[in-house]
Each structure stands twice: as C-alpha cells, then as structure tokens.
Amino acid sequence: MSADVTGPARGSSPASVRTRALTKRFRHQTAVDAIDLEVPAGAVYGFLGPNGSGKTTTIRMLLGLIGATSGEIEVLGEPMPGGASRTLRRVGALVEGPAFHPYLSGRANLARLDAADPHSDARTAPARIDAALDRVGLLPAATKRFRAYSLGMRQRLAIANALLVPRDLLVLDEPTNGLDPQGTREVRHLVEELAADGTTVLVSSHLLSEVDQMCTHIGVMFEGRLVTQGTIEAMHDQARSVDQAVRVETDRVDDAATALRGLGLTDVRPSGGHVSARLGEVEVAKIVPALVDAYVPVLGFTVVRPSLEDVFVSLTGEGFDVSG
Structure with missing residues (x-):
C-alpha cells in the first residue's frame, strides 16, 4: 500500500x-x-x-x-x-x-x-x-x-x-x-x-x-x-479526579470493613491488620468517627492520594513501569 x-x-x-x-x-x-x-x-x-x-x-x-x-x-x-x-x-x-x-x-x-x-x-x-x-x-x-x-x-x-x-x-x-x-x-x-x-x-x-x-x-x-x-x-x-483511597489499620478488620461499607465506601478490602477502600463521594472527616461509633479501634488512618500511575491504569487497564 x-x-x-x-x-x-x-x-x-x-x-x-x-x-x-x-x-x-x-x-x-x-x-x-x-x-x-x-x-x-x-x-x-x-x-x-x-x-x-x-x-x-x-x-x-x-x-x-x-x-x-x-x-x-x-x-x-x-x-x-x-x-x-x-x-x-x-x-x-x-x-x-x-x-x-x-x-x-x-x-x-x-x-x-x-x-x-x-x-x-x-x-x-x-x-x-x-x-x-x-x-x-x-x-x-x-x-x-x-x-x-x-x-x-x-x-x-x-x-x-x-x-x-x-x-x-x-x-x-x-x-x-x-x-x-x-x-x-x-x-x-x-x-x-x-x-x-x-x-x-x-x-x-x-x-x-x-x-x-x-x-x-x-x-x-x-x-x-x-x-x-x-x-x-x-x-x-x-x-486528583480519580477516586481517592483510604487505609485503616486496626485489629478488628471485619468490623471496620462493615462500618466502611455502611458509610458508602466501595472496593472495601480487609487484609491482615488493615482495611483499604475507595472513598468515592464520602467525606473523609466522617470515616474515623463512624469507626469509633462502631467500637473499632483505629490504630492508623491514611488517605492515599491518586498518582499518575492511577490515571494511566484508568486509561489503559494496565500499569506502567514506575521504577527509576
């Protein structure tokens, strides 16, 4: 051709x-x-x-x-x-x-x-x-x-x-x-x-x-x-427009997962001594009080900011080599 x-x-x-x-x-x-x-x-x-x-x-x-x-x-x-x-x-x-x-x-x-x-x-x-x-x-x-x-x-x-x-x-x-x-x-x-x-x-x-x-x-x-x-x-x-994630460190992961789902967080994943979830439209300030109300001891709480890698995964469905 x-x-x-x-x-x-x-x-x-x-x-x-x-x-x-x-x-x-x-x-x-x-x-x-x-x-x-x-x-x-x-x-x-x-x-x-x-x-x-x-x-x-x-x-x-x-x-x-x-x-x-x-x-x-x-x-x-x-x-x-x-x-x-x-x-x-x-x-x-x-x-x-x-x-x-x-x-x-x-x-x-x-x-x-x-x-x-x-x-x-x-x-x-x-x-x-x-x-x-x-x-x-x-x-x-x-x-x-x-x-x-x-x-x-x-x-x-x-x-x-x-x-x-x-x-x-x-x-x-x-x-x-x-x-x-x-x-x-x-x-x-x-x-x-x-x-x-x-x-x-x-x-x-x-x-x-x-x-x-x-x-x-x-x-x-x-x-x-x-x-x-x-x-x-x-x-x-x-x-920054990609859904943020949160990570809760606790010794009661099942109860924490239930509380997070009750708040409306998605993709809730209990694993070992922590639970991760997608924040969606839920306000960050509401999460720890809800966990405390559910008698879940919060040993650590982190908001995981989305990165460029998250954008590319959302665009392609695959990760990139991010090593330098």
Whole structure:
C-alpha cells in the first residue's frame, strides 16, 4: 500500500511536531492507529507507554526512517518525508539504541559520524566533539575503544552524537536505557538544560517516574493508540479526579470493613491488620468517627492520594513501569 503522507494544516499554536491520523500497518497488524500527536515548540514531551505500544514506530515515521501507511506529519514546520532534507539537519535523534564501530574510540566514532554530515563544519569538529563528550560525561573515556564501553556509556555516546551540532528538536527513544541512577539523573539534567536553551525534546519512555520529573507535556500510547496527551499539570489534575483511597489499620478488620461499607465506601478490602477502600463521594472527616461509633479501634488512618500511575491504569487497564 502506498503511503498518503502530507503536511497537516497549520494550527494556531506553534508545534515542533504535529501529526494527523498517522497510521502504520504491518500486513494485518496496526502498530500505530490514527494518532494526532502535538509537541509544542520548546516543550519536553514525554512519549509514554508500555513496551510494544507503538512509540518507536511513531518516532521512526516522524524521522522518515519508515513510511507511514496513511496520515499527515509535520516536523519543524515542514511536511515529512518531503521536507526531510531541510528538516533533519535541525533534528538530533537517538532511536533503538546506539550503533558504533567497536574498534574505534568514542571520539573517533563521533569524528566519523560528524564527517558524514554534509552540513557540519570540519574546522570546528574537534572542539564540538569534545564539548559533546563532556556534556554527557564521557570526555575522560574519549580515547577508550567503544567495545570496552558499558551499556550506559554507549547510550551516552549516542546522545553525544545527537548533540554534535545545535538542534531545534531532539528525539530520544528510551535515553536512560542501561543507565545507573547517577547516569539517569545526568540525562535528566541534560534534557532540562537543552530545554532551557530553547530546544524541543521528545523523550520516549516506559518509566513514569522519569517522565514525571523531566517533562512539561505527556502523551500516552497504548496498543497503537494515543489515549491522552496534555500538560503535566493537566495530568496531575486528572489524577486528583480519580477516586481517592483510604487505609485503616486496626485489629478488628471485619468490623471496620462493615462500618466502611455502611458509610458508602466501595472496593472495601480487609487484609491482615488493615482495611483499604475507595472513598468515592464520602467525606473523609466522617470515616474515623463512624469507626469509633462502631467500637473499632483505629490504630492508623491514611488517605492515599491518586498518582499518575492511577490515571494511566484508568486509561489503559494496565500499569506502567514506575521504577527509576
């Protein structure tokens, strides 16, 4: 099937990435299903979803690495793939892990890649390469052969390659893959610095905790569909709209469960020395007095605030990897 991919009509607000009904099918499987992605200029956009949800396929279409089945793509104001020659020089990308020459050093690998870029300046290459290595913390290992690099070091070298020249858009597919906690923090700070300099950053990840800390906007993919997108503040507001839960610690869990059901709480679950329940429309202030009236000793009482994870579970029916 031939792809029908053109530039979408311009919206009223500037966007570094915009798609309309973007779709990719592989024979009988729909990997990306008519998504309308909008990445505002200057945003750090967290492209979130479980592995296999269609994130990488979408990114590959945005960068012209694979063709779309149908839909419209615009990157930095240019239709894709038609505008690739004008657009991609302004885009840095890390997609599906780094690939380098194993017997060359980190610095030599970057030198070869920079030399292959017809728009780079050979006179400034040594300074730019060392600056990129320094920015990702690899300058001390610049002369070390790539085959001796750890997985985290290889990931950082790939990010350094994306930073060899100034970029208007940086696309990072799982940039913290293989990094230890310190390396993860360094990538997070790097993304924040780039955004402060005016670069739009699209970060694909399945780690909710990282996206929550570094991003200004979020889009959630699930089974090929974009189930929601918006600002991080809007997502937190949506989290607050999810039913809150309460937890009562007591040595009379059955009596406590009966009292909570009598108040109208739902999903009441006695377990060991505590009872959990969904608050619904019940006022928090009424719960402890009702337990006391039922002669239930309250050894502890907690209101469990809903998180972004709760929002995503409500949208998809599945949890996300929230480990950092």
